Amino acid sequence: MSDLLGSLSVAARSLDAQALGLQVTGDNIANVNTPGFARRTVDFAEVPPDTLGGPGNGVDVVAIRAERDAFIEAQLRYEQPTQAREQAIADSLSRIQAALGDPGSSLDAVLTQFYNAFGALAQDPTSAVARQQVVVQGQLLATTFHDVDFRLTSAQQDADAQVRASVDQINALGAQIASLNAKVSGAGGAANESARDQLNQALRSLSQLIDIGVVMQADGSATVSVGNGRALVVGSNAYQLGVAPRAGTGFVDITAGGFVITGEVTGGALGGFLQVRDVLLTDYRSRLDDLAYGVATSVNAAHAAGYDLSGNPGGDFFVPPTAVAGAAQSLSVSAAIAANPNLVAAASTPSPGDNGNARAIAALADAPLAGINASPVDAWAGLVYRVGTDAQVAAAERSMHDQVVQQLEKLRDQTSGVSLDEEGANLVKFQRAYEANARFFSAVQTSLDVLMQMVGT
Amino acid sequence: MRVTFSTSFRETMADVNRAAEELAASERQVSSGRRLNQPSDDPAAASAVISDQAALSQIDAYLGASDAATSRLTVVDTTLSDIIDKITAAKTAALGARGSAQTASQRDAAAAELQGILEALVGDFNAQFNGAYLFSGTSATTPPYTMAGGTVSAYQGNSQTMAIDTGPGRTTQASFDGRSIAQGSDGEDIFTVLANLVTAVKAGDSNGIGQGLDALGRAFDRATLAQTQVGISLNGIEATRAQLTAARLDVASRISKARDANMAEAISAMSQDETAYRAALAAFSRIGSLSLMDYLK
Numbered sequence: 001m002s003d004l005l006g007s008l009s010v011a012a013r014s015l016d017a018q019a020l021g022l023q024v025t026g027d028n029i030a031n032v033n034t035p036g037f038a039r040r041t042v043d044f045a046e047v048p049p050d051t052l053g054g055p056g057n058g059v060d061v062v063a064i065r066a067e068r069d070a071f072i073e074a075q076l077r078y079e080q081p082t083q084a085r086e087q088a089i090a091d092s093l094s095r096i097q098a099a100l101g102d103p104g105s106s107l108d109a110v111l112t113q114f115y116n117a118f119g120a121l122a123q124d125p126t127s128a129v130a131r132q133q134v135v136v137q138g139q140l141l142a143t144t145f146h147d148v149d150f151r152l153t154s155a156q157q158d159a160d161a162q163v164r165a166s167v168d169q170i171n172a173l174g175a176q177i178a179s180l181n182a183k184v185s186g187a188g189g190a191a192n193e194s195a196r197d198q199l200n201q202a203l204r205s206l207s208q209l210i211d212i213g214v215v216m217q218a219d220g221s222a223t224v225s226v227g228n229g230r231a232l233v234v235g236s237n238a239y240q241l242g243v244a245p246r247a248g249t250g251f252v253d254i255t256a257g258g259f260v261i262t263g264e265v266t267g268g269a270l271g272g273f274l275q276v277r278d279v280l281l282t283d284y285r286s287r288l289d290d291l292a293y294g295v296a297t298s299v300n301a302a303h304a305a306g307y308d309l310s311g312n313p314g315g316d317f318f319v320p321p322t323a324v325a326g327a328a329q330s331l332s333v334s335a336a337i338a339a340n341p342n343l344v345a346a347a348s349t350p351s352p353g354d355n356g357n358a359r360a361i362a363a364l365a366d367a368p369l370a371g372i373n374a375s376p377v378d379a380w381a382g383l384v385y386r387v388g389t390d391a392q393v394a395a396a397e398r399s400m401h402d403q404v405v406q407q408l409e410k411l412r413d414q415t416s417g418v419s420l421d422e423e424g425a426n427l428v429k430f431q432r433a434y435e436a437n438a439r440f441f442s443a444v445q446t447s448l449d450v451l452m453q454m455v456g457t
Numbered sequence: 458m459r460v461t462f463s464t465s466f467r468e469t470m471a472d473v474n475r476a477a478e479e480l481a482a483s484e485r486q487v488s489s490g491r492r493l494n495q496p497s498d499d500p501a502a503a504s505a506v507i508s509d510q511a512a513l514s515q516i517d518a519y520l521g522a523s524d525a526a527t528s529r530l531t532v533v534d535t536t537l538s539d540i541i542d543k544i545t546a547a548k549t550a551a552l553g554a555r556g557s558a559q560t561a562s563q564r565d566a567a568a569a570e571l572q573g574i575l576e577a578l579v580g581d582f583n584a585q586f587n588g589a590y591l592f593s594g595t596s597a598t599t600p601p602y603t604m605a606g607g608t609v610s611a612y613q614g615n616s617q618t619m620a621i622d623t624g625p626g627r628t629t630q631a632s633f634d635g636r637s638i639a640q641g642s643d644g645e646d647i648f649t650v651l652a653n654l655v656t657a658v659k660a661g662d663s664n665g666i667g668q669g670l671d672a673l674g675r676a677f678d679r680a681t682l683a684q685t686q687v688g689i690s691l692n693g694i695e696a697t698r699a700q701l702t703a704a705r706l707d708v709a710s711r712i713s714k715a716r717d718a719n720m721a722e723a724i725s726a727m728s729q730d731e732t733a734y735r736a737a738l739a740a741f742s743r744i745g746s747l748s749l750m751d752y753l754k
Contacts (some may be wrong), residue, residue: 032462103503103716104510112514119518123525123621123631126589126597155574204476351633353589353597355619362622365515381507388496388503395497410464417461424749 009056036201081267088272149186211267227264306345306357314345592635
């Protein structure tokens, strides 16, 4: 049965539908640069006819869907933490490298000058100038050790500050995810594509900060866990991470629910900063301390075996370090010797012209230090090599993971990205459909007018 | 495969960044002249440069020590020459005074000359270098012999010697045992010999003069031997110095090879990277220049 009035409403509905299509296309074009945006598509469906075999009742909009690939999103969340971690390590190490100075003119040059000063003293053991020079070089060596240790400690404090800042950011993102979860799982949440987009973006940003485990629930909300399954966000509840200062260093541990989880965080920028602060820099500082302790102890031992200008046995040249840890920071020339260079024990017998001990100390430049089994300069070279290799490896890893993430983002774009050409074609599609439906509307309207004219008067 | 604007943008941007990073690295090499600007550029080379720089510094220290030793030994050499001359003059004077044809005044003149030589020799043995006595063994602050009221003391130094390291594994003796030159294995030192000779000459004692001449002969031999040894040491220092200079050149060129950039290669790499960067920038500017939107009315 024909139904002209019914056709009018069909036309009206279809105009609405095509206009909606235009609107969605416009929304896609507007959001071409929005991060995390998944392009929307309109699902049309035919409205079934009133009676079987009759004409259909036009078009209806079933849903406005977002095109997403959940697998790619999950892969990105999986790969991002490693890339962010290596980035954090590479950035920190490039600053630490600068702290080590130029190869050949840093602590190694000062070490060589120190031993050479004893060599110069050996050439003229009674010379006041040579003795003063030995003291000056000893003080310079101590100062240089302090400087390098200070720079490494500052780098550690920087990393600690970054750890604290990352925890703050993680907590902020956690709160955001919790509120987005509420929107997505609440009333009307199934259709709230923009909230889902924001949720994905927040999860992505969070994965750059820390390695997370995400389980997407059936209602669209995300359950986020960190470390060994510690809950960060469950539904609309966010559980904050805390920081607890460690005794002695003032550096912070990460806590979740009161438990310390520092060892469980391995990925993301937070993992990178923890690695730099707790593993890498601790190793570098302990190597520096080993070197300072070795130098101070070996020089003191040799010095004590000699005699000073007055024929008395030599005392300590450096203030004996109390422990290996902190030896670099506390190294100093003994006050007695600094005040009176004649106490420098250059002789190996109680004669003022004997230079045997000065020669022996000068020869320590090549002697392996106890415990390190390398000469002082070689021990420093070993530290520089370690830092250089770590930096090189971090840069290579970051570059490799950059490529992986880039590939994944390309795959994500294939599904969810807005292609301006495609949207342009869609504009034409909906525009022409709108024109055609409008024509249908006026055709029906003209037919109705004819009918009215027939029936009236 | 769908290609979206954001894919093209992101990938081309990454390429531009990479090209810029490489260009910056090559520019750094050219401007600093080094291929090793930080340890991560080549950790093994950085470590080798550190060790080599220390070796270079040590060679320089040996060269400095060679200079110091040479200066000291030159003073010793000059002093020993003077001692030998004095001993020769003493022998001549004593010889001249022997014989019955000499008058008392001639013998007195010879005795006075011998006395003068004795005093001068004390000065020679007390030679110093930078305030340290050269012939006192290791008692560098104590003069080997002092003269008080016309008599010379016994030897006040010791018999140990001090050596200077003038090369790897090479040492040079730099202070001397004055007693071994002045007395050696004789029963009396040269000052006593000269003092006795003065007495003998004044008294015309031929036997005494004869014994004194013999003792002076032995002192002459000891001083000449010492001077020969100093000459050998000085030659040895020169030979080692030549080796050290050659070694220094080797080490310096090793450092340069590890640390410095080959300028021709670096400049050519820089212009290649510049071209790549320019190409990446040009590609970037093309993104999105073609679009369906241009063709829709």
